[in-house]
Every structure is written in C-alpha cells, then in structure tokens.
Amino acid sequence: MELLGIPAKALFGQLLLGLINGSFYAVLSLGLAVIFGLLNIINFSHGALYMVGAFGALLGLNYLGMNYWVALVLVPLAVGLLGILIERTMLKHLYKLDHLYGLLLTFGLALIAEGVFRYYFGVSGESYPAPEALQGGVDLGFMYLPLYRGWVVLASLVVCGATWYLIERTSLGATLRAATERPELVQALGINVPLMVTLTYGGGVALAAFAGVLAAPVLQVNPVMGSNLIIVVFAVVVIGGMGSIAGSIVTGLGLGVVEGLTKVVYPEASAVVIFVIMIVVLLFRPAGLFGKQA
Amino acid sequence: MKLKTIALAAALAATGAAQAQLSDNIVRVGVLTDLSGAYSDIAGKGTVVATQMAIADFIAKEKPAFKVEMVSADHQNKGDVAANKAREWFEREKVDVVSELVTTSVALAVQKIAKEKNKIALISGAASTRITNEDCNDVTVHWTYDTYSVANGTAKAVTKAGGKKWFFLTADYAFGHSLEKDASEVIKANGGEVLGAVRHPFPGSDFSSFLLKAQSSGAQIIGLANAGADTINSIKQAAEFGVTPKQQLAGLLMFVSDVHSLGLKTTQGMYLTEGFYWNLNEETRAWSKRFFEQQKRMPTMVQAGQYSSVMHYLKAVKAIGGDDTQKVMAQMKKTPVNDFFAKNGSIRADGRMVHDMYLLQVKKPAESTTPWDYYNVVATIPAADAFQPLLASKCALVKQ
Numbered sequence: 001m002e003l004l005g006i007p008a009k010a011l012f013g014q015l016l017l018g019l020i021n022g023s024f025y026a027v028l029s030l031g032l033a034v035i036f037g038l039l040n041i042i043n044f045s046h047g048a049l050y051m052v053g054a055f056g057a058l059l060g061l062n063y064l065g066m067n068y069w070v071a072l073v074l075v076p077l078a079v080g081l082l083g084i085l086i087e088r089t090m091l092k093h094l095y096k097l098d099h100l101y102g103l104l105l106t107f108g109l110a111l112i113a114e115g116v117f118r119y120y121f122g123v124s125g126e127s128y129p130a131p132e133a134l135q136g137g138v139d140l141g142f143m144y145l146p147l148y149r150g151w152v153v154l155a156s157l158v159v160c161g162a163t164w165y166l167i168e169r170t171s172l173g174a175t176l177r178a179a180t181e182r183p184e185l186v187q188a189l190g191i192n193v194p195l196m197v198t199l200t201y202g203g204g205v206a207l208a209a210f211a212g213v214l215a216a217p218v219l220q221v222n223p224v225m226g227s228n229l230i231i232v233v234f235a236v237v238v239i240g241g242m243g244s245i246a247g248s249i250v251t252g253l254g255l256g257v258v259e260g261l262t263k264v265v266y267p268e269a270s271a272v273v274i275f276v277i278m279i280v281v282l283l284f285r286p287a288g289l290f291g292k293q294a
Numbered sequence: 295m296k297l298k299t300i301a302l303a304a305a306l307a308a309t310g311a312a313q314a315q316l317s318d319n320i321v322r323v324g325v326l327t328d329l330s331g332a333y334s335d336i337a338g339k340g341t342v343v344a345t346q347m348a349i350a351d352f353i354a355k356e357k358p359a360f361k362v363e364m365v366s367a368d369h370q371n372k373g374d375v376a377a378n379k380a381r382e383w384f385e386r387e388k389v390d391v392v393s394e395l396v397t398t399s400v401a402l403a404v405q406k407i408a409k410e411k412n413k414i415a416l417i418s419g420a421a422s423t424r425i426t427n428e429d430c431n432d433v434t435v436h437w438t439y440d441t442y443s444v445a446n447g448t449a450k451a452v453t454k455a456g457g458k459k460w461f462f463l464t465a466d467y468a469f470g471h472s473l474e475k476d477a478s479e480v481i482k483a484n485g486g487e488v489l490g491a492v493r494h495p496f497p498g499s500d501f502s503s504f505l506l507k508a509q510s511s512g513a514q515i516i517g518l519a520n521a522g523a524d525t526i527n528s529i530k531q532a533a534e535f536g537v538t539p540k541q542q543l544a545g546l547l548m549f550v551s552d553v554h555s556l557g558l559k560t561t562q563g564m565y566l567t568e569g570f571y572w573n574l575n576e577e578t579r580a581w582s583k584r585f586f587e588q589q590k591r592m593p594t595m596v597q598a599g600q601y602s603s604v605m606h607y608l609k610a611v612k613a614i615g616g617d618d619t620q621k622v623m624a625q626m627k628k629t630p631v632n633d634f635f636a637k638n639g640s641i642r643a644d645g646r647m648v649h650d651m652y653l654l655q656v657k658k659p660a661e662s663t664t665p666w667d668y669y670n671v672v673a674t675i676p677a678a679d680a681f682q683p684l685l686a687s688k689c690a691l692v693k694q
Contacts, residue, residue, distance in 0.1 A: 010510060017502050115330075122591075124335045124523070124555035127530060137536060143506060144536045218534070219499055220526045220555065224332075228499050263503035268466055270503075271495030 013143035014260045020149045022256020023156035024211055028229065029236040029248040030160055031207030034167070037243030038180045038200045041091060041102040046208050046233070047226030048110035053079050053212025054221045055117060058128050068131035068217070072155075075213050076206040083205030087198050110227070117223035125222025152214055159210060160249045167245055176200060235278045241291025251289060316616050317388065320361045323349065323604055324383045324392040326376055326404065327419065329368035332497070332522050335551045337396035337419040340597040342366045343588050345393070348604040358612050365389060371396075373403035380404045384411040390617050391416060391607055394600055398422040398469055405434040412619050416603040419596040421521075421547060422472060423682060426646040430689035433619055434645045435626065438599030439569040441469070442682045443651050445477040445519075445546045447567030447675050451653050452515055452544050453486040461513035462491035463504055463528055465520035470496070473519040473546045489513045494520070501528045502535055509537050521547045526556055533560050549594045553668045558659040569651050570595035570635055571669055577634040592666040602635035603647075638677045644689035651680040 028050060035043045056075035060066035066074065086109065094101045129135075130148045137146040167173040179186040179193045187193045212226075219225055233252075240251030255274050262270040281289060325345050327337045342364075349362045365387065369376035376395070383389035384407070392408060395401040396419025408415040409431045417425060418438045425436045453460075460481055464470040470493070478488050489511050492504045505528070508516045516537070518525050525545055532538045545552070548566040572582035572592045581601075585593045610625040611617055631639030631647065639649035654669040662668060684692055 010506070013506050014503055017500075017506070020502075021500055118330065118334070122335045122551075122555075123332060124526065124551055126555055127557055127560065130534075137534075146534045146536075148534070149502075218531070220523060220530060222523060224523075225499070228497060260503060267504065268493050268495065271498075 009142040010264060011261075014264045015257060016140075016143065016145065016260075018257035018260020018263075019253060020153055020256070021259060022253035023153045024215060024229075024252075025233060025236050025256050026160050026249045026252030027156050027207055027211040027214070028233045029240065029252045030163055030245065031204040031211075032233060032237050033240070033243055033245055033248035034163065034207070035201060035204035036237070037245065038167075038176055039197055039204075040095075040099060040180075041106070041201070042099055043204065044103055044107040044230070045086075045110040045113065046106075046205075047228075047230030048113040049079055049083065049205050049208040049226070050212040050215070050229065051117065051223060051226035052082070052113060053209030054128070054216040054219075054225060055121075055212075055223075056209065057213045057216045058126055058221045061128065068213075072210070072213050076209040079209030079212075080202040080206030084198055084202040086205075087201040091201065092194070092198075110230075114223050114227065121223060123222055123224065125220045125225070128216040128221050130217035148217055152218070155214060156211075159207070163207070164245050164249060232274055235274050239274075239278050239281045239288055241288025244288065244290040244292075247288060247290025316360050316611075317390075319359075320363055320388070321391075321608065321611055321617060322383075322387065322389045323362065323364045323607075324380070324387075324389040325364060325366040325394050325600075326369050326379055326383075326392055326400070327366070327394040328371050328396050329366075331371045333371065333396045333419060335555075336522070336549045336594045337394060337596045337600075340585075340589050340591065340593060341394045341396075341418065341600040343585065344593065344597045344601040345604050347584065347588075348601045348608070352605060352608045356609065356612055358608075360611075362608060369395075369397070369400050371400065373397075373399040376400040377403040377407055380407045381411070384408075384413050390414065390611075391604075393604060393607075394418050394596075395420055396596065398424070401425055402429050405429065405431060408433050414607065414619055414622065416607060418599040418603055421469060423476070424472075426642075426644040427682075427688040430644045430687075430691055432645070432691055433623060435603065435641055435647055436645055437603040437647045438595055439567075439651070440646070440681070441473050441547070442476050443569070443675075443680050444567045445473050446480050446682075447651055447653050447680065448544050448546055448565050449477040449480040449486075449517070450484055451567075451672065452542075452565050453481050453484040457515040457542060457544070458486045459513045460486060460488045460515045460517050461508045461511040462488070462517045462519050463501065463508060464491050464493050465496045465498075465524055466493040467496050469521070470519045474517070477517055477519065477546055491519075494524070496520070496524065497522075498524055499527060501531050504528075505532050505535055505537050509535070509541065514541060516541055516543050518543060518545050519547075522552070526552055529556055529560055529564075539563070549596070550592060550666070550668060551594050553656055554591075554666065558657060558662055558668065561656045562658045564656045565653065565672070566656070567651055567653050567675070568595045569649065570598045571652055571654060571671070572598075573667060573669070574652070574671065581634045598635045602631065602633050605633065606631055640677070642684055643691050643693075644684065644687045645691075646681055646684075646687075648677045648681045650677050651675040 057071040060071050134148040183193050240247030262273045327341050328334050367379050391414040393416040395417045398420045401417045401420035405415045415434045417436045421441050423440045423442045462474045464474045492507050494504050545566045553561050610622045614621050614625050627641045636649035641647045653673040
C-alpha cells in the first residue's frame with residue numbers, strides 16, 4: 001500500500017516519530033507560553049533550563065545514585081526553585097520595563113549556564129541510560145517502537161493536559177489569569193499577586209526541566225542541547241499564538257508531525273519547514289493560530 | 295693564536311648572521327582553535343596544553359639560543375573571525391606560525407592569509423582534503439588526518455571484511471558530502487555497493503527518521519558521514535531503535551573523545567580510523583600520561599598531532615638558525631618525522647604530512663581493563679597507502 005508515493009509502513013513510522021518529537025516541543029513551548037502569557041516575559045533561558053534539567057538527572061544518577069523516576073519528580077522541583085530564585089532576585093526588577101530587558105536578561109543567563117556546564121563537562125556530553133522498565137521496544141508491524149519513546153508521548157500528554165486544566169479550568173487558574181490582567185484589582189481583593197507571579201515562573205521553569213529529564217535518555221546530555229532546540233520552540237509558540245496555552249500544546253504536536261513528514265519527502269528541508277510555516281502564519285494571522293486577534 | 299682568533303671571529307660572525315635572521319630573537323607560535331564550540335573536545339584547550347608541552351620540551355632538550363612564546367585565541371569555528379585574528383597576529387604581534395585551525399572553513403581562510411603574509415600555517419584539526427588539493431600552497435602543512443585517510447581506512451576494511459552493501463547518513467554540508475564521496479569511491483573499488491544516502495540537516499538532534507530509512511534500505515553497513523554530536527546521537531539512537539546490532543555502523547570520522555562520551559556498551563564493535571591512539575606503545579603511553587596529568591583527559595589525535603607539528607617546526611627553525619618562511623619550510627619537508635605521534639612521516643610537495651594510520655575496533659566493555667582503554671588495533675595502514683596518492687592530487691605545486 002502506498003500513500004503519496006511513499007510506502008504506508010514508512011509513513012506511519014515517520015508520523016509516530018513526528019508525534020514523539022512533537023511531545024518535546026509541546027512541553028517546552030507550554031512552559032514558554034505559561035511564562036509569556038501570565039508574566040509577559042520572553043524567557044530565553046528556557047533552553048538552558050531544559051539542559052540543566054537533563055544534567056540534573058545525569059548528575060543525580062552519577063553522584064547520588066538517584067534513579068530515573070525519582071529524578072523525574074525531584075529535578076523539576078529543584079530547577080523550579082532555581083527559577084524562583086531567578087525571579088525573586090533579578091526578573092522582578094524588570095516588570096515595569098520593556099519586554100526587551102527580560103529577554104536580554106534571560107538570554108544572558110542562558111549563555112552563562114551553558115558556559116559553566118561547558119567548562120566542567122566539555123561539549124561531547126555524556127549518555128544517560130533509559131530506566132530498566134522501559135528498555136527494549138515493541139514491534140508495531142510498521143516500525144520498531146522503543147518503549148521509552150512511547151512513554152515520552154504519554155508523559156507529555158498527561159503533563160500538558162494537567163497544566164492546561166490547572167490554568168483554564170480551576171479557580172486557582174482563574175485567579176492567576178485575573179492577576180495578570182488587573183494586578184491592582186486582584187491585589188485589592190487580598191490575593192498575594194507577587195507570590196503568584198513567582199510561583200508561575202517557577203512552574204514554567206519546572207516544565208522545562210521536566211522536558212530535560214524526559215529527553216536525557218533519548219539525546220546525548222550536553223551543554224548545548226538547549227540552544228539547539230530553543231529557536232524551534234520559539235517558532236512553535238509564535239505559530240500557536242503567544243501566550244495561548246492550548247495553542248502551544250496543539251501546535252507543538254502538530255509541527256512535530258509536519259517535521260516528521262518533511263523528513264520522508266525531502267529531509268534536507270526538515271530543519272527549515274517550521275520557520276516557513278511561521279512566516280506564512282505571521283503573514284495571514286499575525287496573532288498566531290490560536291491567539292486572540294488584537 | 296692568529297688562526298684561533300680568526301676561527302673565533304668567523305664563528306662569532308656566523309652566529310651573528312644566524313641571530314640576525316631570527317626576527318627579534320623570539321619565535322612566536324599562535325594557536326588558533328575552537329575553545330568553546332562543537333570541536334572544543336577534539337581540539338580546544340587540549341591543543342593549547344599540547345603546544346605548551348612542545349615548547350617546554352623543545353627548550354629543555356634543544357636549548358635554543360632564541361626564546362619561544364605562545365599566543366592562543368578562540369576562532370569560534372568562524373572563518374572570518376579566524377582570518378582577522380591571524381592577520382592581526384602576523385601584522386602586529388609578530389607571530390611566526392599559526393597552528394591547529396580545526397574546522398575546514400577556518401583552515402582554508404587562514405592558509406590564504408598565511409600565504410599572503412608569507413608565514414607558516416600548521417593544520418591539525420581540520421579535515422577536508424581541499425587543504426592539500428585545490429587550495430594548497432607552499433606555506434601550509436596538513437598534519438594529522440584528512441577525510442580521505444579516515445574514510446579510506448574504515449570503508450576499505452569494512453568492505454573487505456564482507457560489509458558490501460552500504461547506506462549513508464550524511465551531514466548536509468560540504469564536509470559530510472566530501473566524506474560520503476571519499477568513502478563511496480573506496481567501497482565501489484573494493485566490490486561493494488552503495489544503496490543510498492539520506493542527508494540530514496546540520497546540526498541535528500533527532501536522527502530516528504533517518505535511521506528508519508537506513509533500516510529499511512536493506513544495507514548491511516550504515517556509514518556515518520557526520521561528526522561530533524551528530525555522530526554521537528546517531529549511534530545512541532541506532533541502538534535505541536534496534537537498528538544495531540542487526541545492521542552495523544561505521545563511523546567515518548570519530549575520535550576517542552566520542553567513544554569516551556558514548557561509552558563502550560553503545561559503541562562496541564565499531565570500526566574507525568585514527569592517526570593516533572594513546573595506548574599504542576610505551577612512547578604514546580608516556581606522552582599521553584603527561585598530557586592527562588594536565589588536562590584530565592586522554593589526548594585525541596588532533597591534540598597529539600598539534601604537539602608533533604609544533605615540535606617539528608621549532609626543530610627546523612633551530613636547524614637553519616632563522617625563521618625565514620621558505621627556508622624553514624624546506625627544512626621541514628626535507629626532515630622525516632618520527633616521534634611518538636608519527637611513524638614514517640614526511641611532508642609531501644602538496645603540504646600533506648603522510649604517516650601511518652591505524653584501523654581500530656572499539657572494545658567490548660569486558661575487554662577494557664583501564665580507564666580510556668577503548669580500542670583494539672586491527673591494522674596499521676602504512677603511510678604510503680593511508681593518504682590520497684600524490685599523483686591524484688589537484689594541487690598546483692605537484693609536478694605531474
């Protein structure tokens with residue numbers, strides 16, 4: 001059986017691989033969208049924090065004997081605390097200024113983090129083994145699916161769904177959204193707005209670290225793994241609509257699939273296809289696919 | 295008495311003349327390398343350490359009448375940054391020789407500047423055969439390896455051992471294409487067949503789609519015509535998707551640092567070709583141990599080659615008692631290279647330093663007895679066969 005001149009078997013395989021990559025895009029762009037949507041900060045250190053998450057898992061294993069499942073919970077919490085520290089000591093001074101200052105600060109932090117890790121670990125990085133329960137794979141008929149990759153899709157969907165539910169469907173989420181629209185009014189109702197902002201940034205950062213731990217067994221853990229990914233993830237957020245929670249999840253998964261298909265048809269273009277889509281979307285829907293038109 | 299005075303005067307005059315030939319009595323060696331980017335593990339700070347070792351050893355053993363100084367800089371893998379730095383060094387800082395130059399675009403840019411300024415370029419880390427072919431000149435020496443020598447060694451050995459059907463995973467830029475082309479020619483010449491290739495964007499991080507194509511191609515051998523992090527992730531993901539061990543991987547350009555970072559479990563059984571391995575013999579172990587004490591890593595072939603090239607240059611300067619570029623080059627080309635790094639080494643008219651290369655196979659985890667004990671030496675490829683034959687060179691300096 002063939003579709004578009006491509007054997008169906010190969011096509012299904014590539015679609016599934018696209019979905020797996022899309023899961024990473026979704027979790028990362030979700031964190032960015034939360035931080036931008038609620039705090040109006042363009043968090044350029046997101047890629048670096050994802051890298052710190054992956055290294056957290058690696059160092060935890062090497063020095064503390066921390067297994068994967070523990071790392072998946074503890075590392076995002078620890079990196080989230082680091083995010084809170086960054087927000088309290090640096091970012092909070094920039095809220096009254098132009099977006100550009102936040103972008104520059106977080107970009108600088110990203111460069112420092114990468115430099116420090118490169119100094120101590122070199123650029124080749126190290127391998128992180130997949131947890132024993134998820135080693136091996138299943139033959140789906142059209143392709144061999146490593147169990148771990150299946151787990152990546154599952155874990156991402158659960159985390160994305162839970163985040164969306166928290167922000168869009170709970171009273172805590174409603175308060176958060178209100179606090180970003182009218183901070184003075186919400187503050188007057190007796191709600192501690194600065195604390196909510198701090199926790200939101202910590203939460204967004206924890207999502208980046210979660211993606212980092214998820215990626216550690218798949219990719220070589222090295223200091224530049226974040227900077228390779230962050231530009232693509234920004235494009236995903238722009239296409240989805242800056243700040244749109246659902247938009248970033250759906251777009252992340254969708255663009256992963258589009259990229260996967262490009263790898264079948266014309267692999268040379270797979271690195272640029274997302275940016276071509278970004279340009280087209282910006283021309284016809286400047287607020288993004290799911291953004292509110294101004 | 296009179297005779298003695300005359301002899302003394304003549305000797306003094308000779309020394310004086312030699313001194314006068316050496317501009318300001320200081321030889322300055324520039325190390326222009328990637329100190330922070332993708333190639334900083336294979337070259338990087340390790341090449342600075344190797345250069346310092348070469349200078350210290352040279353001064354201790356040869357006791358030259360001149361001083362030797364070193365300057366180093368990060369070229370960020372950018373040709374224009376490297377060209378500007380080299381120009382500044384030659385024009386303002388009286389640098390006599392610029393060395394290392396990992397990344398082909400950097401090497402090509404700097405060898406042009408060296409020619410223009412009539413100074414010497416010693417290339418260790420860059421891989422392209424263009425350096426000694428289309429772009430060759432008479433002030434450049436390409437020391438450690440090139441795409442031909444590494445692709446040739448591995449592809450020939452694997453094809454001869456029965457790996458006849460190949461598929462390539464190729465980084466989509468000049469370097470990857472050149473590796474694929476060099477390897478394909480050798481495979482066909484040895485009765486093998488290339489079933490296809492997939493070109494992946496550079497740099498990449500997820501290679502699963504490409505590996506799936508390679509898997510369905512029916513090839514026995516998947517040739518990795520890429521380098522650094524791309525090679526590392528390709529190997530890691532090939533194991534994850536069950537591509538290996540049903541199909542075998544052949545890394546066309548791999549370094550001991552790549553094997554170190556991936557671990558033996560993932561890389562065992564792979565064939566690769568290098569110009570140097572720290573655990574070859576007493577001599578290589580002794581030097582590498584000294585290197586390890588400073589760098590806390592075993593040397594790559596690029597770092598060992600850097601020491602060897604700088605040492606050879608300094609000895610040539612001492613031998614002729616001056617730093618005139620053409621005279622130093624003539625002396626370097628006329629002197630064979632035999633040190634811990636190079637066996638049966640010599641510099642050809644096209645600037646290629648040919649020496650024995652080694653076909654290596656990565657050990658099984660159980661076979662490795664000490665840290666960094668990674669390879670079995672399968673064969674020594676003699677200098678005469680390891681590199682592109684001089685007759686095939688496109689270099690204008692080679693008289694056909």
